Amino acid sequence: MTKTAIIGASGFVGRHLLKAYRRAHPDTIGTSFSQARADLAPFDIRKPDLASLKLREKGYQAVLVTSAKPNIGYCEQHKEEAYAVNVGGMLELLRQAAGLGLQPIFLSTDYVFDGVTGGYDDDAPTRPGTEYGRQKEAVEKELPRIAANHLVIRLSKIYGVDKGDATLLDDFASSLLAGKPLSVATDQVFSPTFVDDLVASILAIQEKGLRGVVNVCSPEAWSRYDVAAGMAKELGLDPARINAIKLHSLAAMAGRPLNTSMKCSRLAAASKPAFTPLRDQMRRVAANWKPG
Ligand SMILES: NC(=O)c1ccc[n+]([C@@H]2O[C@H](COP(=O)([O-])OP(=O)(O)OC[C@H]3O[C@@H](n4cnc5c(N)ncnc54)[C@H](OP(=O)(O)O)[C@@H]3O)[C@@H](O)[C@H]2O)c1
Structure with a gap:
């Protein structure tokens, strides 16, 4: 396994x-x-x-940066503070990694796409509609000038299955069981991906020595509403309690892409990635929350 330092290892x-x-x-x-x-x-x-981490001296070959200000609303409302982390600091760090002879690995997002068609492959043109997406795109575009051996790994929504991890399924389970009113978009479509599958894919990408942009996500495209409704069913609750809305009916969601589902041709050509079906994970998360 490539010896890789993780900058931002306290995050999800x-x-x-x-x-x-x-x-x-x-x-x-x-x-x-x-x-x-x-x-x-x-x-x-x-x-x-x-340099203070003395990575070369300790035998590291790569630096993978998971540090970010990834909250989309925060990036919109605090553009400069987010930019300082997501672009300014990020590019300086990636330059330092390359200067030390370490492969820079950057995690990007499906929000670099405009969300009009969905099904975006590794080389699809980017056209972000949010500040978060623009900041990620800025790093994607600059990184090839920093290091020829760079890696951009593009993610869709990443979720876990631990109770209380506050990711996609856990969040819906907790809100549904608390009887909170939920309004969820039927036209927001993405490729929810289990975090352990993402980790396995990243290790495979490194083992195969891939370079450039590599999309990594489950092949399943889901609407946010269908995820919420599926979770309700697994919990034995009536999905009719979820209010189906259009994403852009909410003022705060202006500019957000609708269908950011992706294809992962490069990953599929290099390895045989296994992605856990979301339905199975809904069952697992529901079991976390059922009494007894
Ligand atoms: N999770 C997803 O669904 C998803 C989807 C697409 C792309 N991504 C991308 O994947 C990466 C990881 O996302 P995540 O969900 O794991 O994010 P996260 O849980 O919010 O973690 C963010 C990390 O950034 C660190 N950080 C924040 N400000 C920093 C600073 N000034 N200096 C150094 N580190 C700083 C945090 O450290 P502290 O907590 O110690 O402050 C934390 O370790 C991000 O680049 C994100 O854009 C994530």
Whole structure:
């Protein structure tokens, strides 16, 4: 396994990646920012000092950056603060990695697409409608000038199956069981992907030595409404309690792409990725929440 440091290992994706890398290399370096953690090194991407981690000396070959300000509303409302992390600090860090002879690996998003057609493949033209998407696109476009061996891994919605992880399925389960009123878009379509499948795909991408942009997501495209309704059924609740809406009927959702489902031709050509069906995971998450 390529020895890879994780910048942003206190976040959802980063912590799952770090766990996998530490299975092979128990001393794998991971960093955190606002969370003080004994097992992670403190690191602020806005003032990156990668040399201080002495990665080359310790045999690292790659730096995978999961640090970000990924909240779409936050990016819209705090453009400069988000830019300082998502673009300014990110590019400086990726440059430092390349300068140290380490492969820079960046996690991007399906929000770089305009969401008009869905089914976007690795090389589909980007046209983001949100500040978050524009910031991610800016890094995607600059990274080839920084390092020929760079990797951009593009993700759709990533979810876990642990109770209380507050990701897609857990969130719907908790809200539905609490009887909260839910309005969910029928026209927002994406490719929800189990975090362990993402981690396995990233390890396969590294093992195969892929370069450039690689989409990674489950082949299943789901509307957000169908995910919520599926979760309700698994919990034995009536999906009719969920209010079906159009995404752009909510003022706060202006500019958000509708169908960001992706295809993963490069990944499929290089490995045989296994993606867990979302239905199976709904059952698993429902079981977390059922009494007894
Ligand atoms: N999760 C998804 O569904 C999804 C979908 C598409 C793309 N992505 C991309 O995947 C990556 C990981 O996402 P995630 O969901 O795991 O995000 P997350 O849970 O919000 O984690 C963000 C990470 O960034 C760190 N961070 C924030 N500000 C920082 C700073 N100034 N300096 C250094 N680190 C800083 C956080 O550290 P502290 O917590 O210690 O402050 C945390 O480790 C992001 O690039 C995101 O855009 C995620």
